[in-house]
Amino acid sequence: MQHPTLALIGFGAFGRLTARLLAPHCRILICDPSETACEAARQAGLTPVALPEVAAADIVLLCVPVPQLGQTLSALAPHLRPGQLIADVASVKSAPAALMQNLLPDHVDLLATHPMFGPQSAAGGTRGLQLVLCPLRGTTWRRPAAFLRKTFGLRILLSTPDQHDREAAFTQGLTHLLARAMRDLGPAPKLRTKSFDLLDQAFAMVRDDAAEVFDAVTRDNPHVAPLQARLAALLSPASR
Amino acid sequence: MQHPTLALIGFGAFGRLTARLLAPHCRILICDPSETACEAARQAGLTPVALPEVAAADIVLLCVPVPQLGQTLSALAPHLRPGQLIADVASVKSAPAALMQNLLPDHVDLLATHPMFGPQSAAGGTRGLQLVLCPLRGTTWRRPAAFLRKTFGLRILLSTPDQHDREAAFTQGLTHLLARAMRDLGPAPKLRTKSFDLLDQAFAMVRDDAAEVFDAVTRDNPHVAPLQARLAALLSPASR
Numbered sequence: 047m048q049h050p051t052l053a054l055i056g057f058g059a060f061g062r063l064t065a066r067l068l069a070p071h072c073r074i075l076i077c078d079p080s081e082t083a084c085e086a087a088r089q090a091g092l093t094p095v096a097l098p099e100v101a102a103a104d105i106v107l108l109c110v111p112v113p114q115l116g117q118t119l120s121a122l123a124p125h126l127r128p129g130q131l132i133a134d135v136a137s138v139k140s141a142p143a144a145l146m147q148n149l150l151p152d153h154v155d156l157l158a159t160h161p162m163f164g165p166q167s168a169a170g171g172t173r174g175l176q177l178v179l180c181p182l183r184g185t186t187w188r189r190p191a192a193f194l195r196k197t198f199g200l201r202i203l204l205s206t207p208d209q210h211d212r213e214a215a216f217t218q219g220l221t222h223l224l225a226r227a228m229r230d231l232g233p234a235p236k237l238r239t240k241s242f243d244l245l246d247q248a249f250a251m252v253r254d255d256a257a258e259v260f261d262a263v264t265r266d267n268p269h270v271a272p273l274q275a276r277l278a279a280l281l282s283p284a285s286r
Numbered sequence: 287m288q289h290p291t292l293a294l295i296g297f298g299a300f301g302r303l304t305a306r307l308l309a310p311h312c313r314i315l316i317c318d319p320s321e322t323a324c325e326a327a328r329q330a331g332l333t334p335v336a337l338p339e340v341a342a343a344d345i346v347l348l349c350v351p352v353p354q355l356g357q358t359l360s361a362l363a364p365h366l367r368p369g370q371l372i373a374d375v376a377s378v379k380s381a382p383a384a385l386m387q388n389l390l391p392d393h394v395d396l397l398a399t400h401p402m403f404g405p406q407s408a409a410g411g412t413r414g415l416q417l418v419l420c421p422l423r424g425t426t427w428r429r430p431a432a433f434l435r436k437t438f439g440l441r442i443l444l445s446t447p448d449q450h451d452r453e454a455a456f457t458q459g460l461t462h463l464l465a466r467a468m469r470d471l472g473p474a475p476k477l478r479t480k481s482f483d484l485l486d487q488a489f490a491m492v493r494d495d496a497a498e499v500f501d502a503v504t505r506d507n508p509h510v511a512p513l514q515a516r517l518a519a520l521l522s523p524a525s526r
Binding site: 162163167175176178203205210212213214216217218220221223224225226227228230231234235236237238239240241242243244245247248249251252271273274275276277278279280281282283 | 402403407415416418443445450452453454456457458460461463464465466467468470471474475476477478479480481482483484485487488489491492511513514515516517518519520521522523
């Protein structure tokens with residue numbers, strides 16, 4: 047498997063980043079119902095294919111928004127062949143992992159993943175960025191994981207979907223909630239400390255993320271709401 | 287005034303930073319009731335003096351905690367001579383400015399300042415760091431302000447005490463409140479995004495600040511409480 051075939055289901059922001067990074071190392075197929083996305087794929091020198099052609103891939107990577115994952119998996123299931131590795135990249139892991147386990151045939155291997163980066167944070171290189179892997183079925187994930195670690199310097203963190211969601215509620219859920227709350231407070235003043243500058247840089251990285259990303263890392267992660275309630279209570283003037 | 291005499295009243299963390307930065311440019315007198323502080327001054331090659339000797343200074347810089355400012359000013363007042371420039375460095379400006387105006391004689395010039403940095407943020411150099419100046423009386427502040435801009439690359443922001451406090455409530459008050467609330471939520475998980483790393487760096491810069499600094503930038507700034515209440519409301523799960 048020197049040059050495996052990778053099928054990217056969904057050619058949005060993260061699918062494009064993946065294609066750009068992996069093009070030198072894989073044969074890449076793009077599968078996206080949007081004609082705009084297919085045209086973008088062609089302009090990037092990639093091959094848009096219909097869903098049945100995904101059977102030719104060694105690895106199928108689902109890069110679709112969480113709300114579309116269920117129907118995408120149902121449509122994909124009949125075209126999968128034994129031994130393929132199917133992985134997702136959703137920002138939460140419990141629900142997508144359950145969907146993959148419930149909707150995909152037993153003869154494929156399953157891996158839930160969460161790359162803790164996107165086009166913006168990977169713009170300066172991938173070295174040291176985290177990739178969370180939650181192996182769900184089979185062991186074919188090991189070789190691509192080792193490849194990603196060696197070639198891109200990614201830090202591989204093994205986890206379970208629930209453990210991932212607990213931790214991501216803190217780092218990612220709260221960061222998005224704080225970024226939005228601070229934005230809604232109004233424009234930040236000119237007066238700055240170095241710590242506020244860092245805070246502002248952090249929030250700038252996420253505050254303009256798509257609504258579906260915000261929803262995925264906040265509403266769709268069941269561990270966020272209780273943490274958010276605790277943070278709001280700690281911040282309320284009455285608690286001082 | 288090529289080598290003016292600067293009296294530093296209070297030789298704590300900020301007084302020491304000031305002395306280190308200005309020693310090549312000023313004759314520096316240290317006035318601090320603590321024998322430990324006087325010993326630290328001597329070890330730094332500086333001269334501890336009694337309060338009456340402050341009369342020899344061109345500029346008197348008050349680097350005492352906000353709660354001690356009133357009594358320090360009362361003790362200082364009888365020793366001031368016409369034409370001296372008296373300045374403070376407190377993290378809030380309305381109350382300290384009023385204290386200086388009420389407790390110091392009419393024959394001295396007054397300047398309220400807030401250096402938007404401390405030993406930690408100035409460790410990598412002072413260039414680009416902000417210095418807020420609120421001129422209260424007289425114009426003798428202009429020459430040292432120009433000197434600090436040219437020599438240390440500080441960005442001088444002119445403001446009024448109230449305007450300063452409004453803006454600092456946002457940048458500094460909220461940063462300290464968020465840092466403390468996030469710390470109280472418990473240890474951050476290993477799972478990290480780049481944005482969370484920046485957030486964590488920002489909070490690390492302030493979360494271990496002395497309690498008196500925290501109190502000064504939160505409790506003692508009247509504009510913080512309403513902003514804090516709005517932020518808590520925006521973060522409460524009910525607001526989503």
